[in-house]
Each structure stands twice: as structure tokens, then as C-alpha cells.
Amino acid sequence: MTSADDAGREYDDSARVICLRVNGRDYRVLARPGWTLSFVIRDKLGLTGTKLACDQGACGACTVIMDGRPILSCMTLAVECEGRDIETIEALAAENHPLLDAWVQTESIQCGYCTPGVVMTAKALLDRVPNPSDGEIREALAGNVCRCGTYPRWTKAVKAAVKGTKA
């Protein structure tokens, strides 16, 4: 659907209600076609645990899990996510997932802005590979940027979470 401005230039003015399933809850949101999933999650649903850092799919800060796979919510249009099952850091916080405690105990956190995205990527890894090797951890988390450089702690943190899960 388009409208025209005073100069007769057309612009996309279509917006529609979409249904999103986020952290087990169904939301109905009025969304424009150009809105990204990260914008809808943060600005419309108020779930600000998901961060936006590069907005170009290069840093992993906006990672959420969709249908079991880690995806970059800044590179995903919200309208594409109808009927999908989306999990954000708030779901992990609600269940007190062992990864959170592991991240705290190993001090894999400095400024903390990248942390939710890294933890979500690690969660997707553990869902797929319950007891990953160092190499699998490095490969899975190699797309997440941490400018403070907490990388050396991440492998330890994921392994600590594995132990936490078993306990």
C-alpha cells in the first residue's frame, strides 16, 4: 500500500497486524513492512534485553533464537516472523538458565552490552550440542563481537553452564 507526498512522490505506507510468538507469549503488533524484528522486539514489545549495535548483521548483539536457530534480529524483517517461535534473553532470565550464572561467575562481562546476544548464541549451541568441545564453542561464538574483549572467558563460561545444567 502506498501514499503520495505533496510532491507526488510515493512512499510505502502499509502497515499490518502481525502475530509473533515471543518467549511463549503471543503478541499482536501493528508493524510496517520495513521494520526489523529487533526494532519490534525492543521498541514495540519493550523487550530491551536484545541489543542493537551494528544494525548490519556483523556483531551478533541482536541475536535471538527463532525456531531453535540463532538469528540476527537486525537483519530479519518482523513481517517474516509470523507464526515463528522466538526466544529472547528475557526467557532465559525467567527460567534462570545456567548460562546466566556461568557468565556471572566467570566474569565474562564487562560493559555487558554484547552479553545478551552472546548468551543467546551460546544457548542455541547448547540446545543443539549439549556438551560442546572448545572448538565447537569457538566456532559458534566467533560471530559475536565484544569490544571489551571478554572472549577468553567465554569457553569457560559455556563449560560452566554445561556443568550447571547437569547438576
Place this chain on the structure above:
Amino acid sequence: MSDEVRGLYDRMVDEVPFKTQDFDYIGKSMPRFDAKAKARGEAEFTSDIMLPGMLYGKVLRSPYAHARIKAIDVSKARALPGVYDVMTLDDEDVTSVDATELTAPWDFGWIGPGWEEAVVSEPILAREVWRAWEQCGAAVAADSPEIAKEALKLIEIEWEQLPMILEMKDALVSEKTGPFDGNLMVPCLREEGDVEAGFKEADVIVEGKARWAPLPMTSIETKCSVARWEDDELTIWFRGQQVRPAIKKYSRALKMPASKVRIVCPYQGGSFGQMFTAGVEDTRTDLIAALLARRTRRPVKIQMTRQENVFGTDWEMTFDYKVGVKSDGTITAWKIVDCCSGCVGGSSTLQAFGLPGNWARDELKCENTLEDTKVVFVNRQPTWWCRSEQNQPAVFLDTVIQRVADRLQMDPSEVYLKNLKQPEPSAKAVIEKMKLESGWDGKWHRPGERTLANGKKHGIGVVLAHSWGNYTDFNVSIGLKIEGDGTCTLISLKDDIGTTAHTTYATIVADEMGLNFDHVHFPACQSTDVGYTLQGGGGAAGLHGNAWACVKLARKAKQELLELVAGKFGEGTAAEDLDMRNSVIFLKADPENKKPLSEVLYSMLDANSPDQTLTVGARVEGRGWAEENVMEIFVPYQCYQAHVVEVEVDTETGAVEVTSILNVADVGKMIRPETVYGQLYGGDIMGVERGLFFDTIYDPSTGVMLNGDFIYTPVATLGEIPKDLETHGMEVGKTPGPYGLVGVGESTANLLFGAVNSAVYNAIGVWIDEYPLTPDKVLAAVQKAGTEERP
């Protein structure tokens, strides 16, 4: 420690005596206050602020590196549905802003005469732009970022393009392109001793040229401002490192009382110098958000995109050096002729001034020195410190030592020890530890001599310099509030850029005061409503100055507390008869006669009284960098760091892989070791980027910086860092900070790239004189060395 420093230090210790033993918490890594909230995604950053009715702002950016707006038409943008406001440079709100203070210079005392002329005040929406992507012309507020962006595209501008200069060498010889009288800003010549005599005394002369690449700024959370007005009171949710100074700048700029400007500082997604609120682009953004909010009477948020966020880069530096050295490694004279890039960024350009030779001048015994510095204006991104302004001095000192060591076939660590003014105790201890932990003596080999089984060349390098931190700078203050249940809250405005400084300060207060650490809290996100302020992050100086205030507060609060409760221990008991540890108050003469603080206070409170707390504050006077011009004597060279890097160089592709990093850092005293280690490995990882990939790339035809994002600036990830990254904190030297502590985060990032460079040299046998050491440069060097042999 010089006599002058010793005198000031002794005076400070008299005023603020600190513990020297029996630590309960200092030296242990107490749990950081922010960790759980950050892990859970509940910590609120500036970018997370969402207010009812909030609009999204965007600012027009210049497509040219040097141009003037001749005419602007915003009518189409205004008419776009969803656009609330379009503000232009001609609007009175904009023209009435007093921008003079936004670029107020910081005179650190080392700047040569004439620097005032180089400070240029720019309007917040520029008419004449000095660099591509500069905020200019107009700003928009709309009900989504997407519409705001759309509206910007509808703004019609008639531009007059002006000549631009991107390269320093061109700026030196060309017509004026900057706002100054010529492109050359404030040359400075600094000569000490007799350089020519020093060169004559030398057995060997080492000469060369080198280049330091300007680093792009890359903190992970981009610049964000959220502004809201309630009548004539302004609140700004702030993304920055220095909160309190913003009040002064913004109230003056908007010509309103400082008492009606309130700045809230949520958690900060890193900074690394970028968000220091002295650069022109970030202060502009805050003010543009404030003006849009005042015009629309709605809260307005402006968040920069990743590309917009590269509003600052480090200074590019090219330099010619000449070093005279005796055959035993004693340096007799050195000379540096350097040229640094500048840009209209207010004070930022001046920070470079006179600096590149500073470390060599301050650390080395050699007294015959000459530094000839030029800062030239180019139409590039604003220049500003990038963890930190000490990169250039580190590059020069390292170049001198490494090239001398190489020429004389000496171990670089021996050249350091031979030439340092103060090799003992710290530098010597650090080098010993470095050799032990790295196996240096067994691993170092003659350049180009070791080929690994995988066909790659092995190299190892070391770099050494001081841990950088300033003694104490500004006036700082902190308060403490004790509740009726005995729990305490520390009150002071201090940004949190990731080092959990708040936990460190609480550690000091709990230890000095005798409180149970679990009963102390220091909330990170406070606002200017709080009257107390600590030095913000930056300059590796926060702890150095702020710790004095924490100790002073603890002493004062403990005294007042014990005076308050003395009566509970029987008539005639005085505060002096009591002590407290682990939040239990006891009689010194009879430690078994004790009462928990919570119990004592609880029984004293009047439940109907509105004020049921004990509040105490303490302030420490800064010793002043600028006014006393004593910077140099305050920079302590008492604590050293050594970094060892091993690399594997693929001589077919030019790729360099850093396979191990060892970081040995004497930090005087570790208050919270985990924070120290975090700074060490974090700085090392940045150092790898600086050594191997970081540079800025400009389109020569448009002047637009092409790699201001995370795709074309290849930031290090888990895939690039070595599995073997070891950090060792040591407590050998003593600086003039309380407990002998020194800042640690800056030097690490300033130093490590030098070790990468010398490791690559050790691998291939040819120096690469230009950072970063990208594969093309490595391949060219390999060809030069004739080391293309196959295994």
C-alpha cells in the same frame, strides 16, 4: 619517585591515611554489582530508554568532505506523514545556541603557544562542513527511525563544494582548507640537551621512517541521546564518559540555569575514549535532541547508526627518527620529526600536540632529545583519543628500543633496562617474570631463522613500558548513606563503561570502614541530582584519583557512625573506644563486647522520622593538571608492563596469526584483581587489532570514510584471538596512588601492537614500518627479505 611527587604524596597520605594490611576485601575480587543485571538483559543502557510519546530524531549528514550549504529546502520533508518536526540551521533555536563551550580546549600544559587560535567553535547544525558525514543543515523528528530517515532524503540542499585535503603531506604544502590560518596548526619544537653532541658521542646511528595508522572508534553501543522537557526543565539520558561537565556545557549552550539541566547516566556500552563529551559530534547530538524535544514537546531519541558513530579516530602519525647509541646499548641522543593529523573537532586535535616524544623523554635516561612536531588539518573524521592518546608515544618509544636492539644484536629487554631512568624495582621484576613465564630465552631466535613444521615462520616479540595512570586530577567527591538496617549505599555520579568501578570503590569503602561487603551497594546509574561526583572513566585515572575520596569517606563515615552509637556501649564510651569489622561494632579493649551494626542502628531509629539515615560525604581536592602544569611529575613511571607475543607468518599469503600472548603487568596494588585482568586481556585483544588490521580508509574522490563499521573494520572476534592468552598481575612498584595503585587499561592497548610488530620482524627478518601489518605489507616485506623458501 621524585622529591616533588614524594612531597605531594606525603601530604595526601597525611590527609587520607589508607590501610596497609589486614585487608578483608581489597585484593579479592568481590562480586560485581552489575553482572547479573547485565547477563539477564535487565541492565538499562542509554539505548534502551523508551519514553511514552517518544519521537525518533535523525540528523542530516554531509556527503562532502568540505562544502558549504548555499540553500536548503525542507518543505517536502515537513510534509511527510509521520514527521513531527524538521529543524534547520536557520531556525532561531539553532542559531541562538552558544556553541563556544562545546569545543573548549583542555590545556594539559604541554601544548605550545598559539593553540587558542586553533580552537574553532562550530554551530550545532553546520553550514560549512569540514568533513564527510558531519552533522549539518537540518534535523528531523518522526514517529519511527524509518520515517525520520525517509524525511532526510526529502531535504533538498544546494551545495557549494570546496577544495578538500585528505592526506597530511598534501596539507603541508597546499592552500588553506581548514578554518585556521593555513593547514598547519601550531608547530612545536622541543629540544633538550645537545642532540648533535649526543649523535657524535654515539657508536651507531639508527634512522628510519614509520607510520601509525589512525584507529577508528568502535565502542559497541553507538552514541545515543534521549531528551525530555518538563516545562523549562531538561532531562538528558546520556551516552558518555564525563557526565558532570556536560551540565555546564549544555546549560551554557542553551542559555539556561544549570540547576534545570538534569543528566541521567544509564549503563554505557563501552567507550574507549570515544564518548568523552569533548568531541564536537557527540555534544552536538545531545543538544540537537534537546532542541527537537523542546520544539515538539515530546521526548526525542537520537541514536547514531554504526557508520555515523565513527565520529572520532585516533591521530595518524608519520615520523622520521634518528637515534644515536653506544655499542653497549646506551642511547646518547634521539630525534623525532613527526606530523600528526588533525581535524576540526575542537580540543581534540590539540591533544596530540607535543606528545609523540613524551614517553621516550620521560622514561629514558638520554638527555639529548629533539622533537619537531607538526599537526596539520585534513578533511577527515574528528581526531580524538582512542584508548588512548598515548598510542603515538608508545609507538615511538618502542621503535627506538626495538631498532636499537636489532642493530646491536641485543635482547630488547636488555636495551630497556640499560636506558630506563628507573629500571628498579618494577621494570626488572617484570622482565624477569616475563622471561620465566614465556620461556623467552629458549624461544627468541635470530630474525627469520625459525620455520615451523607447517611451513610458517615463527616469531616472538616483547614490548615494555610503564603502566599509565595519572596521580589525581580533578576534585572528586562521594557520599554514603547508612540505612536503619545497617546497609549502606554509596552516592556519587560516575559513569559505568564496563570496568565495574563501582564494585571497586565499594570494596575500598567496605574494607576501610569495617563494613560487611554484602551490606554495601553502589548503584551505577545515577544522575546529576546527586551532588557528589567521581572522576569519570578515562585516562586510566579514575581509580587513581577516586580511591583517595573513597578512603577519606570511609574514615569520616566510620568516625561519625561510631560517635553516633557510642552511647549504646555504656555511658562514658567514646567513638575512639570502638571499632568495627564485618559490620560488627566492638569495644577495642574488650572485643567480645560487640553488637551488629544493624541491631544498634535499628534500636536508635525513630520510625516516624522522615530521615532515618546517616549520610556522610567526603571530597578530595584535585591537584590540577592544567593550573599547576605539573602533569609530567604526576605521571608515575614506577610500574611497568611487558607483553610477549608469538606469531606464525604465512610467507605465501602474508597472513599473520597471533598464537600466544603473555601480559605481565605491575599495577602497584590490585583492589579488584578480576577487573585488572579484564583490562589486561581486553587491552591485549585491542592491541592485536591495532597491530594487524585497524586503519581508516577514505574514498579519495569524496572524502567519505569507507570502513566505519564492523564489516570493513575487521574487529577481533573469538576466531582471531589466540587460545593461549595469559595475564599476570604483579604488585612490585609503588605509585603515588593510594595503596600504590596505578591505572592499567590504557597502556595495555597502547603497547601490545609493538610486540606484534617485533614478533613479525623476528619471523621474517624485515621491519614493517607502517601499521597495521596487513598481508600486503607482510608479503612485500617477505619479498624484500628473500625468505620465500618452502619448508
